[in-house]
Amino acid sequence: MKNIISLLIVSVFISISAEAKEGMWIPILLKKYNIEEMQQMGFKLTAEDIYSVNEACMKDAVVIFGGGCTGELISDEGLLITNHHCGFGAIQKHSSVEHDYLTNGFWAKDKSEELINENLKVTFLKGMKDVTETVLGGLESDTEGRLDSIQNRIDKLVEEATKDSHYSAHIKPFFHGNQYFLFVNEVYKDVRLVGAPPSAIGKFGGDTDNWMWPRHTGDFSLFRIYANKDNEPAEYSKDNVPYKPLKHFPISLKGVKEGDFTMVFGYPGSTEQYVPAVHLKMITEQVNPALIDIRTQKLNIIKKYQETDPAVRIQYATKAARISNSWKRWIGEIKGLDKLNAIDKKEKYEASFQEWANDKDYANMLKDYQSIYKTYGEYKLAYNYLLEVVYRNGMEAVNLSSQFKKLKAAYDKDEIDIDEITKLKTDLEKRLTSFYKDYYKEIDKELTTIVLKMYKENLDERFHPDIYKYIDKKYKGNINKYVEALFSKSIFTNQEVTMAFAKNFSAKDVKKLDKDPAYQLFQSFYKTYGKTIVPKYKKLSAQVKDLNSQYMKAQMEFKSDAVFYPDANFTLRVSYGKVAGYEPKDGVVFKNHTTLNGIIEKDNPDIYDYRVPARLKELYYAKDFGQYESNGTVPVCFVATNHTTGGNSGSPVVNANGELIGVNFDRAWEGVMSDLMFNPEQCRNITLDIRYVLFLIDKFADAGYLLDEMTIVK
Numbered sequence: 001m002k003n004i005i006s007l008l009i010v011s012v013f014i015s016i017s018a019e020a021k022e023g024m025w026i027p028i029l030l031k032k033y034n035i036e037e038m039q040q041m042g043f044k045l046t047a048e049d050i051y052s053v054n055e056a057c058m059k060d061a062v063v064i065f066g067g068g069c070t071g072e073l074i075s076d077e078g079l080l081i082t083n084h085h086c087g088f089g090a091i092q093k094h095s096s097v098e099h100d101y102l103t104n105g106f107w108a109k110d111k112s113e114e115l116i117n118e119n120l121k122v123t124f125l126k127g128m129k130d131v132t133e134t135v136l137g138g139l140e141s142d143t144e145g146r147l148d149s150i151q152n153r154i155d156k157l158v159e160e161a162t163k164d165s166h167y168s169a170h171i172k173p174f175f176h177g178n179q180y181f182l183f184v185n186e187v188y189k190d191v192r193l194v195g196a197p198p199s200a201i202g203k204f205g206g207d208t209d210n211w212m213w214p215r216h217t218g219d220f221s222l223f224r225i226y227a228n229k230d231n232e233p234a235e236y237s238k239d240n241v242p243y244k245p246l247k248h249f250p251i252s253l254k255g256v257k258e259g260d261f262t263m264v265f266g267y268p269g270s271t272e273q274y275v276p277a278v279h280l281k282m283i284t285e286q287v288n289p290a291l292i293d294i295r296t297q298k299l300n301i302i303k304k305y306q307e308t309d310p311a312v313r314i315q316y317a318t319k320a321a322r323i324s325n326s327w328k329r330w331i332g333e334i335k336g337l338d339k340l341n342a343i344d345k346k347e348k349y350e351a352s353f354q355e356w357a358n359d360k361d362y363a364n365m366l367k368d369y370q371s372i373y374k375t376y377g378e379y380k381l382a383y384n385y386l387l388e389v390v391y392r393n394g395m396e397a398v399n400l401s402s403q404f405k406k407l408k409a410a411y412d413k414d415e416i417d418i419d420e421i422t423k424l425k426t427d428l429e430k431r432l433t434s435f436y437k438d439y440y441k442e443i444d445k446e447l448t449t450i451v452l453k454m455y456k457e458n459l460d461e462r463f464h465p466d467i468y469k470y471i472d473k474k475y476k477g478n479i480n481k482y483v484e485a486l487f488s489k490s491i492f493t494n495q496e497v498t499m500a501f502a503k504n505f506s507a508k509d510v511k512k513l514d515k516d517p518a519y520q521l522f523q524s525f526y527k528t529y530g531k532t533i534v535p536k537y538k539k540l541s542a543q544v545k546d547l548n549s550q551y552m553k554a555q556m557e558f559k560s561d562a563v564f565y566p567d568a569n570f571t572l573r574v575s576y577g578k579v580a581g582y583e584p585k586d587g588v589v590f591k592n593h594t595t596l597n598g599i600i601e602k603d604n605p606d607i608y609d610y611r612v613p614a615r616l617k618e619l620y621y622a623k624d625f626g627q628y629e630s631n632g633t634v635p636v637c638f639v640a641t642n643h644t645t646g647g648n649s650g651s652p653v654v655n656a657n658g659e660l661i662g663v664n665f666d667r668a669w670e671g672v673m674s675d676l677m678f679n680p681e682q683c684r685n686i687t688l689d690i691r692y693v694l695f696l697i698d699k700f701a702d703a704g705y706l707l708d709e710m711t712i713v714k
């Protein structure tokens with residue numbers, strides 16, 4: 001068998017055990033690169049069972065769910081499962097005080113009760129093809145107008161691929177633009193909510209347990225795809241019928257044990273496996289520590305208010321979850337890379353690369369990286385820091401004021417268009433209402449103060465907006481006093497005033513807007529963003545992108561007998577590995593699965609994240625586990641060595657027979673550096689055991705009728 005070494009430096013220095021298989025592989029190339037090894041690891045099916053051009057196969061049962069998750073078909077009536085955190089937006093939209101589906105869960109008793117979701121779509125892959133030759137053929141890296149030529153060729157290919165069909169198509173670069181693949185998709189637009197457990201199950205453990213093992217989150221929700229009478233995509237209509245998929249996953253109740261083969265089939269979003277050591281340095285020493293700090297401050301402020309006021313806890317729950325998710329991953333990533341000596345490994349690898357490259361065109365590449373990263377790091381930090389301060393749950397009212405820009409622009413026009421203005425006002429009022437629903441002024445005041453201070457302290461003076469000069473002059477540099485004044489004077493810190501301002505906005509209000517201190521603060525940052533930061537950051541990013549493309553090519557020549565897997569780019573990929581516990585630190589061994597017992601152990605009515613629903617406790621104490629029982633309890637989650645990342649949420653996890661054994665939803669904290677470097681000892685994806693899902697549907701929710709349409713293998 002061809003020796004598969006991924007370029008990843010880890011594999012050069014650490015011997016990969018048979019259980020761990022790094023990589024996110026391209027479905028149409030499995031036969032060439034992977035299937036033999038997969039079968040040696042226990043897989044019983046063929047490459048065509050996963051991806052086939054002509055026959056129904058697994059790929060026909062996997063979808064992009066919404067914009068950033070994966071989902072899979074589990075019945076021949078279009079029933080689909082994904083994560084609770086992927087369906088969250090839809091569940092939330094249907095929730096109200098009378099019908100609080102987030103808190104209580106939701107179960108359609110039959111198809112007529114399923115809930116329609118505007119703007120929710122699922123995307124099937126109809127086919128993919130390597131089009132590198134057509135896109136790049138005859139173009140040298142220094143050909144004039146190269147990028148335009150590439151774009152023209154891509155446009156033409158896409159047009160051809162979709163001619164006379166309702167399919168859509170796009171082309172994505174792989175290996176940093178050294179290969180191109182065409183994807184033809186079919187998008188269904190009538191996707192209805194079928195069921196979701198209460199958040200106390202679907203989000204059990206909350207941010208406390210997020211990215212952590214051992215885990216007990218029942219992270220799933222159910223939807224159904226509808227089609228027109230010809231089984232084709234259609235906008236919502238009551239005449240639509242359940243979609244008949246070419247293939248759906250059979251579900252196994254047999255469970256898995258240590259060492260069993262597993263495969264994840266889904267849409268990993270983005271990884272950076274082939275970057276140079278300077279990139280890791282930038283991430284771990286310069287950019288992420290600063291972003292972690294500012295988010296720590298934000299979270300501390302929010303938490304302080306959440307702890308004393310349950311209403312604020314609800315208001316800021318989604319915001320805190322959003323801030324916390326990347327924050328926690330970044331922290332884990334730095335630790336993981338450090339433990340792996342990742343920078344050192346990359347540097348050693350680069351030394352041997354350099355030796356090889358010395359007499360080639362690639363001789364200066366690493367030096368080029370060194371010199372560009374000095375400035376690139378500064379600008380990447382400035383760019384992201386400004387986003388943290390202004391946009392990403394930073395200064396809330398200040399950011400909100402920018403929503404009035406369009407209205408202002410409409411009045412600044414020579415000819416005022418009343419229809420446009422009416423529409424803008426209606427949109428704006430909607431936005432304001434939803435903004436203030438989750439707005440707490442005291443939090444925002446503290447956030448605004450702290451982020452303004454941190455920005456000043458942590459970024460070089462050339463990135464400071466003019467507003468700091470004004471604060472120096474008018475408030476002797478006292479940011480507290482400045483913010484205090486801003487919050488008492490600005491329109492935008494008060495809901496009623498702002499709503500009225502929007503409603504009655506007329507030409508004379510343009511001046512009022514310009515004079516508002518929150519709007520002025522926004523404008524000042526916006527100017528720095530648009531003039532000082534973005535143009536240069538974009539230029540540097542383009543240079544880095546170009547270098548990455550060349551460096552990728554060089555590395556593939558350098559290790560010419562290795563098989564490379566491309567960085568994740570939100571295209572359908574296969575990851576495979578084995579069920580395996582791990583040792584997170586000295587003296588600690590983690591098992592590969594958790595059970596209902598652990599949920600009962602964590603139960604604590606005083607801790608919001610650990611409140612176990614009474615019904616679940618009843619079932620536990622009555623030992624009413626039905627056919628989902630294993631060793632006197634119900635299995636809840638398990639870990640395996642599949643290489644996954646964000647976007648893999650909701651992905652099917654299948655066993656050696658291709659039967660669904662769970663739904664992927666997270667990674668374990670010790671291994672989240674796998675986006676940059678995979679460590680087979682520590683990297684684990686976390687899967688929700690399908691037996692817990694069925695137990696919840698059947699016993700907890702009394703929605704067992706849903707099981708009738710599934711194909712359950714006992």
Ligand code: ARG
Pocket residue numbers: 085206207210211321322324325646649665666667
């Ligand atoms: N860490 C998982 C992911 O990246 C789950 C995120 C949602 N859950 C949360 N507690 N924030 O998507």
Ligand code: GLU
Pocket residue numbers: 069644645646647648649665666667
């Ligand atoms: N929760 C992530 C998602 O939404 C998956 C976790 C990961 O990054 O692996 O895709």
